[in-house]
Each structure stands twice: as structure tokens, then as C-alpha cells.
Amino acid sequence: MIRLLKLEWTKFRKNNVIILMLTFFSLFLPASLYFTTIIPTLPAFFPSKESIIQFPSIWEYLGYAGNWMSFFFLGVLAIYLVSIEINNKTLRQSIINGLSRQEYFLSKVLSIFVLSIGATLFYTILCIIIGIINTEPDTLKLIFDNAYAIPRFFLMTFGYLSFALFLIFIIRRSGIALFLYIAYGIIIEVLIRYFIIEKVSNTAITNYFPLNSFEDLMPNPAFKFTESIPNSVEFDFLLTHQQATLSSIIYIILFLGISYLSFMKRDI
Amino acid sequence: MEVLKIQNLSKSYGKLKALDDLNLVIESGQIMGLLGPNGSGKTTTLGIILGILSADSGNYTWFENKYDGKHRLRIGSILETPNFFPYLNADQNLDIVRQIKKVPKQEFDDLLELVQLKSRRKSNFRTFSLGMKQRLAIAATLIGDPDVVIFDEPTNGLDPQGIMEVRSTLSRIATRGKTVFMASHILDEVEKICTHVTIIKRGKLLATGPVGSILSKDLTIEVASQNNELLIGFLRSREDVKNILQKNGIVECQVDQKLDVSEFSKSIFNIGIVPTHFVARKKRLEEEFLEITK
Numbered sequence: 001m002i003r004l005l006k007l008e009w010t011k012f013r014k015n016n017v018i019i020l021m022l023t024f025f026s027l028f029l030p031a032s033l034y035f036t037t038i039i040p041t042l043p044a045f046f047p048s049k050e051s052i053i054q055f056p057s058i059w060e061y062l063g064y065a066g067n068w069m070s071f072f073f074l075g076v077l078a079i080y081l082v083s084i085e086i087n088n089k090t091l092r093q094s095i096i097n098g099l100s101r102q103e104y105f106l107s108k109v110l111s112i113f114v115l116s117i118g119a120t121l122f123y124t125i126l127c128i129i130i131g132i133i134n135t136e137p138d139t140l141k142l143i144f145d146n147a148y149a150i151p152r153f154f155l156m157t158f159g160y161l162s163f164a165l166f167l168i169f170i171i172r173r174s175g176i177a178l179f180l181y182i183a184y185g186i187i188i189e190v191l192i193r194y195f196i197i198e199k200v201s202n203t204a205i206t207n208y209f210p211l212n213s214f215e216d217l218m219p220n221p222a223f224k225f226t227e228s229i230p231n232s233v234e235f236d237f238l239l240t241h242q243q244a245t246l247s248s249i250i251y252i253i254l255f256l257g258i259s260y261l262s263f264m265k266r267d268i
Numbered sequence: 269m270e271v272l273k274i275q276n277l278s279k280s281y282g283k284l285k286a287l288d289d290l291n292l293v294i295e296s297g298q299i300m301g302l303l304g305p306n307g308s309g310k311t312t313t314l315g316i317i318l319g320i321l322s323a324d325s326g327n328y329t330w331f332e333n334k335y336d337g338k339h340r341l342r343i344g345s346i347l348e349t350p351n352f353f354p355y356l357n358a359d360q361n362l363d364i365v366r367q368i369k370k371v372p373k374q375e376f377d378d379l380l381e382l383v384q385l386k387s388r389r390k391s392n393f394r395t396f397s398l399g400m401k402q403r404l405a406i407a408a409t410l411i412g413d414p415d416v417v418i419f420d421e422p423t424n425g426l427d428p429q430g431i432m433e434v435r436s437t438l439s440r441i442a443t444r445g446k447t448v449f450m451a452s453h454i455l456d457e458v459e460k461i462c463t464h465v466t467i468i469k470r471g472k473l474l475a476t477g478p479v480g481s482i483l484s485k486d487l488t489i490e491v492a493s494q495n496n497e498l499l500i501g502f503l504r505s506r507e508d509v510k511n512i513l514q515k516n517g518i519v520e521c522q523v524d525q526k527l528d529v530s531e532f533s534k535s536i537f538n539i540g541i542v543p544t545h546f547v548a549r550k551k552r553l554e555e556e557f558l559e560i561t562k
């Protein structure tokens with residue numbers, strides 16, 4: 001496993017796209033938090049601007065910012081990790097040179113695993129630093145009162161990246177995979193859910209869609225306030241953490257399992 | 269030892285039958301050319317035995333199964349194009365291959381020397397000319413001192429200079445005693461480099477064996493004279509002369525290779541014909557190839 005990670009490191013440490021995506025992720029994550037604090041008027045139901053950067057709620061706010069950042073920058077990066085090897089035929093060459101297909105697939109899964117761990121560490125450190133700076137000393141004891149935010153963040157990121165790997169392994173065209181990833185994440189799943197709620201069943205079942213499951217691990221904190229939930233919805237708008245965790249794990253297994261099976265038997 | 273044994277291999281792409289019941293054995297030390305016109309299934313064959321394409325039926329065995337599934341670590345190969353990371357330099361790209369091959373860390377001085385890329389080892393792959401890319405790929409196939417090297421049209425797309433460089437590199441490799449399996453549609457290449465040849469067409473095996481045995485036993489004789497009519501009449505009268513034809517003022521015919529050529533030329537002289545051109549040559553593989561794949 002270490003051998004495979006070393007190999008990935010040799011391949012990608014000098015890659016500009018990857019460096020750029022990681023830089024964006026690390027800059028925009030703290031920046032997004034900063035931008036929310038300078039919005040002049042927050043919706044009336046928000047407790048206070050300060051809570052955004054204080055314990056314990058910073059875990060939720062920064063987590064939600066990370067939700068978008070992981071989806072975009074790390075998701076694109078995950079697709080790129082495979083697509084550049086398809087386009088330059090180094091995937092093919094790796095197998096010819098003697099890597100087994102299992103090893104190759106594992107090297108990509110390990111890569112997104114390490115990326116997710118790294119992103120989670122960054123998120124954790126950022127939360128602690130910003131939180132400590134901005135929280136009054138007497139509430140500092142709430143520092144880890146975060147309902148497992150750290151593992152939730154990890155699972156969310158790993159979920160998005162598994163979905164990204166799934167698309168590029170199945171579709172194998174970088175442009176189409178990238179487009180579908182972004183389009184599905186932003187609008188297609190929402191439209192499908194909307195259609196089902198309107199036409200088929202107005203129940204919480206659509207909450208269990210894959211990207212919504214990942215998203216609900218670190219949901220928009222605004223949805224905690226009933227005022228921000230659309231009136232037409234007649235059910236709990238968010239999955240509970242337990243529900244989202246279970247559903248996400250199932251989707252991750254499905255995405256990676258299907259990619260693996262497809263990769264093992266297709267011509268490359 | 270049987271390095272590779274291919275048995276009844278078939279593969280179709282949709283309706284198109286790319287390989288049709290192919291059988292082939294390569295013994296250790298052979299330099300086997302896989303010869304066939306464009307689209308005859310050469311790359312498909314190599315893709316299957318290298319594990320990137322799957323066959324519809326049939327099977328293949330590497331090294332009589334002695335490496336237990338790890339045989340690809342003992343094979344160096346390039347298929348169709350040199351495949352590297354464009355933003356990494358020659359050294360870094362070779363190091364990736366080294367890691368995959370599980371070979372201890374090393375400098376690649378000798379290899380880069382062999383393919384004449386030592387002075388460009390720190391340049392990014394994307395800045396290489398096609399010939400340099402191809403030569404880097406050849407160097408990569410030799411990492412870990414493999415038992416077999418496989419090339420697919422190694423001179424494809426190169427200019428005469430590049431072709432010469434690659435061929436001389438291949439010849440140097442061949443003298444190192446490795447088993448070589450090389451696909452090509454260029455006869456000349458196979459004729460010059462290989463000890464054995466397998467000819468396929470539309471995925472079917474046409475012939476396989478030592479290059480010499482695939483060559484026919486006939487000699488081709490070219491004669492020209494002031495009076496070709498008379499010459500042709502004379503050749504027709506001889507029992508031991510076959511396939512007489514006239515091309516651009518030169519009469520060509522085939523005779524058995526045991527025929528005494530000087531006797532033959534004398535007999536032409538004796539009937540009063542003074543040849544302005546007289547050449548006796550072995551039938552070239554090229555003509556064989558065209559004949560076999562017709």
C-alpha cells in the first residue's frame with residue numbers, strides 16, 4: 001500500500017493542476033468563512049454573526065463551506081487523477097509494465113483516501129485555530145462539542161471523491177465525466193428529487209439520494225431553522241447524522257464496488 | 269523454453285473479427301516478427317497477451333506459467349505509442365516504470381546512453397521529438413532487465429533518421445540475447461532484425477517459422493536486352509524457367525535456387541543475345557509477403 005502511494009506521489013507531486021486545486025481548496029475554505037462574516041445582513045432567524053466563527057457552531061459553518069470546497073476542488077482533482085492517466089495512456093502502460101488492475105484501482109482509492117484525510121485534518125486545524133481566536137474563554141470548553149463533525153467531514157469528502165472516481169472509471173472521458181459530476185451535483189439530482197417529490201411521493205425518501213446523503217453529513221446550518229425550509233416540503237428536510245452516515249457508507253461501497261468490477265473486466 | 273504460447277485466440281469488436289483462432293509459439297532467444305498489413309490484428313494480439321484487452325476465447329501462457337501471474341514484471345513493452353507523463357522529465361518517467369517493476373532505485377545512465385538521451389534526461393517528456401519519445405519508451409522497456417521485450421511498430425511515424433536510430437537501438441537490444449516480439453507492417457524491418465516471422469492477415473495465421481524458411485526457394489532473374497522478344501521466346505522454351513513477365517523493358521523470371529547462374533547467362537549469350545542488364549537475386553520477403561497476404 002505504501003508502495004502504491006509512493007508511486008502516486010512520484011506521478012503527481014509536480015502536477016500543476018493538482019497543486020492548483022489543492023491551493024484553491026486551502027485558500028477558499030477559510031476565505032468562504034470570512035465572506036459569510038462580512039455579509040451585511042444575515043436572515044433574521046440567525047442567532048448572531050459571531051457564532052459563525054465561535055465554538056461550537058464553527059464546526060458546522062466551516063464544515064458546510066468545506067462541503068462545497070471538497071465537492072468542487074477535490075472532486076475535480078479526483079477525476080483528474082484518473083483522466084490524465086487515461087488521456088496520456090499511462091494507465092494502459094502501468095498495466096503493461098506489470099501493475100495488476102487491482103493494484104492500480106487500489107492506488108486511486110488510496111489517493112482519494114489520503115486526500116480526504118488531509119482535507120479533514122486541514123478543516124480540523126482551521127476550526128480549532130479560528131475557534132480559539134474568536135471564542136470567549138468561558139465558552140471555550142465547547143471546543144469539541146461538535147457531534148462527531150470530524151468523522152462526518154471525512155466521510156462527506158470521501159463520498160464525493162468516490163462518486164468522482166466512479167464517474168471517470170465508468171465513463172472514461174474526462175470532459176463528460178467532469179460535466180456530469182458538476183451538473184449532477186449541482187442540479188440534476190435536485191431536479192430528480194423535485195420531480196419525485198412533486199409527482200411521485202412527497203416523503204423523506206428522496207433525502208437518501210447519494211449526493212444529498214453526503215451533503216447532509218455537513219448540511220447548510222440555515223436548514224436547522226425551519227424558516228429557511230420550503231413550505232411545500234411535508235417531511236424532515238435533513239437526514240439525521242446517523243441516517244446520512246449509513247446511507248453514505250452504502251453509496252461509497254456501491255460506487256467503488258461498481259467501478260472496481262467494471263475496471264477489472266473492461267478493455268483498457 | 270517456451271516463452272509464449274498462444275492457443276486458439278479469438279477476439280471480435282462488435283461484428284468485426286479482429287483475431288480468428290490464432291496459434292503461435294515463441295521460444296526463448298527468438299526475435300519474432302509479427303507481420304501483417306494494417307488492421308490485421310497485430311496490436312490486438314499484443315494487447316491481449318499484455319493483459320489490457322480480453323480475448324473472447326482461447327488462451328495464452330507466459331514462461332510456461334513459472335512466474336505465477338507476475339509475468340508482466342519480466343516483460344518490457346510499448347504498445348503503439350510511447351506513454352509517459354508529459355510534465356515529468358525522462359529520469360522521473362523512467363523512475364515510475366522502475367517502481368512498478370519493483371526494481372531497486374538506480375540511475376539510468378546506461379539505458380539513456382543506449383538510446384542516446386543522456387543529455388536530455390532532465391527535459392520534460394512533452395518537449396521531446398517523436399523519435400526521442402520512442403527511444404525513451406525503448407529505454408523504459410529495458411528497466412529491470414526483462415526476459416522479453418515487445419514492440420508494436422517501433423518506427424511508426426518517424427523520419428528516415430529516426431527510423432535508423434530506432435532500428436540500430438533494436439539491433440543492439442537483440443544482440444543482448446533477449447527474446448523479442450515485434451509487430452510491424454514493414455517487411456524490410458522484419459527482414460533486417462528478426463530471426464523468425466509470423467504472418468497474419470485479417471486475424472488469421474498465414475505462416476510462421478524462421479525467416480529463411482518463409483522465404484521461397486526460388487531465385488528471381490532480371491534480364492534486359494536489345495531484343496526482348498527473342499529473349500522471352502528463349503526463356504519460354506526452357507523447362508526450368510517460370511513466371512516470365514516483362515516490366516519496364518526488363519524481363520523477370522523465376523528459376524530454382526540451385527540453378528547455375530553463369531551457365532544460364534552463357535546460354536542466353538549463345539543464342540546471340542547480349543544482355544544489357546542481368547541480375548539474379550533471392551526473392552525478397554516483400555514479394556513473399558505480398559503473395560502470402562494477397
Ligand SMILES: Nc1ncnc2c1ncn2[C@@H]1O[C@H](COP(=O)(O)OP(=O)(O)OP(=O)(O)O)[C@@H](O)[C@H]1O
Pocket residue numbers: 281284286304305306307308309310311312313421453
Ligand atoms: N477498440 C476497437 N474498436 C473497434 N475496432 C477495433 C478496435 N481496435 C481495433 N479494431 C479493429 O480491429 C482490427 C485489427 O486492429 P489492430 O489494431 O489489431 O490491427 P493492426 O494489425 O495493429 O493494424 P496497424 O498496422 O494499423 O496497427 C482493425 O480492423 C481495427 O479497425
Ligand SMILES: [Mg+2]
Pocket residue numbers: 310311312348420421
Ligand atoms: Mg497496430
